[in-house]
Amino acid sequence: MNQVIRIAVQKSGRLSEDSLKLIKECGIKFYNGTGKLKSTSTNFPIEFLYLRDDDIPGYVADGVADLGIVGQNELVEKDKEVQVIKPLGFSKCRLSLAIPKGESYEGLSYFQGKRIATSYPKILGDFLRDAGIQAEIHEISGSVEIAPSIGLAAGICDIVSSGSTLMMNGLKEVAEIFKSEAVLIAHPDLSAEKQETVEKLLFRMNAVQTGKNNKYVLLNAPNENLEKITSLLPGMRSPTILPLAEAGWSSVHSVINEETFWDKIEDLRAAGAEGILVVPIEKMIV
Ligand code: ATP
Ligand code: MG
Incomplete structure (x- = not known):
């Protein structure tokens, strides 16, 4: 069992919902009753402190909390000694x-x-x-x-x-x-044991974030254009290609990054791709 870490999140406000959603998407279960100031996960070594966002940088700097989720505005304003681990993409x-x-x-x-x-x-x-x-x-x-x-x-x-x-x-x-935007912050010198738990959490957060930034794509391709189409779809390692029941056609499966998504789809259509299905990815471990 890893050492329990403590994370400070906003009690109620514009950061709260997305902060807790991210943690839930990491498969971490906890009870978040209204009015509670502290809770513990039932399936991951983590405790939650529910605070005003103004207090989060200070609590993390002092080591009362090991991690925190706070807006960069509040973080820079409070000017405390903490380590910024990663931007989280919400509360922009x-x-x-x-x-x-x-x-x-x-x-x-x-x-x-x-x-x-x-x-x-x-x-x-x-x-x-x-x-x-x-x-x-x-x-x-x-x-x-x-x-x-x-x-x-x-x-x-x-x-x-x-x-x-x-x-x-x-x-x-x-x-x-x-x-x-919201960022994940950490106390600057966590013990090696706590660091291990943090790494586990980060591994999960990265899988969730990478999943959100990518889409799973399935399409039908005429065999004569397969080379062109697969070159547009590098995927995680390389695309999957399966023969269709109809001769001369293949089904191609791959992953496309959200940022280049529409440009890629246009290029794929121009290269003869048909029946394109796009599916959200819940988690992605690269
Ligand atoms: P607290 O009671 O915890 O001190 P607060 O009133 O200071 O809360 P909120 O309005 O809940 O703060 O905003 C929290 C953070 O969310 C802000 O510091 C900022 O980073 C971000 N934020 C504020 N307004 C918006 C907005 N309109 N859209 C997106 N993010 C926002
Ligand atoms: Mg505030």
Whole structure:
């Protein structure tokens, strides 16, 4: 039995659902009753701490938790000693500067000598310093978007995903200063025993992620075009080719990466492929 590791996840918010979904997809079972602050898996040596996301980098840095799932925005803002293990591809958002819609904007110098409200004083401060802009940073912990309309600040720096919150508050986005997604973080020096459990978890997470990034493809190919078609489908090692009952045709099975998917499908059709079936992959171990 491996040594139990502790992972800190957000208790409730924009990271929670996807964080727990990823862990469940790794075949890890646990009870996640509402209001619980801690739980233990029944089939993997892992314990869960349910926390506010603000506290996750600190808990991992202090070693109270061995691992954590947190947004890069919160991680960079808190500036704690942790190791980033991998980006997780969810909770994607950006930190942007925004000003009242009616104002004209000709560049960052707009903010020179003005006051900006934000919950991200460190990220904003670093950005302004690099840009050579002197502005006053006014830190507030929530409802940042109303600051300009109540005369608290000339602009704001906040999380944007679709931009609809900004619009509702009469603001427009003028500059993106930071891009974020959820990342898996670890305490910088885990014991060898804990490291072993972490490796097991990572192996599973990678299998799930690689599965999501690829599709299983089955298609029919006229034998005279087989060479062309198989050259388009490298697959995991090489494609599988099976004869069809109808003479002169073969069934080709392979794996296609999500990123190049539609281009590949077009090339395959152009090369004479027919009856193309695309199937999601639950897990993929390369
Ligand atoms: P907590 O109560 O845990 O402190 P919170 O209010 O600080 O929660 P949430 O709004 O739940 O935070 O957002 C958590 C993280 O999700 C953010 O730090 C950011 O990384 C990401 N995030 C925020 N807004 C969005 C969004 N609209 N779309 C996608 N991801 C987002
Ligand atoms: Mg928070």
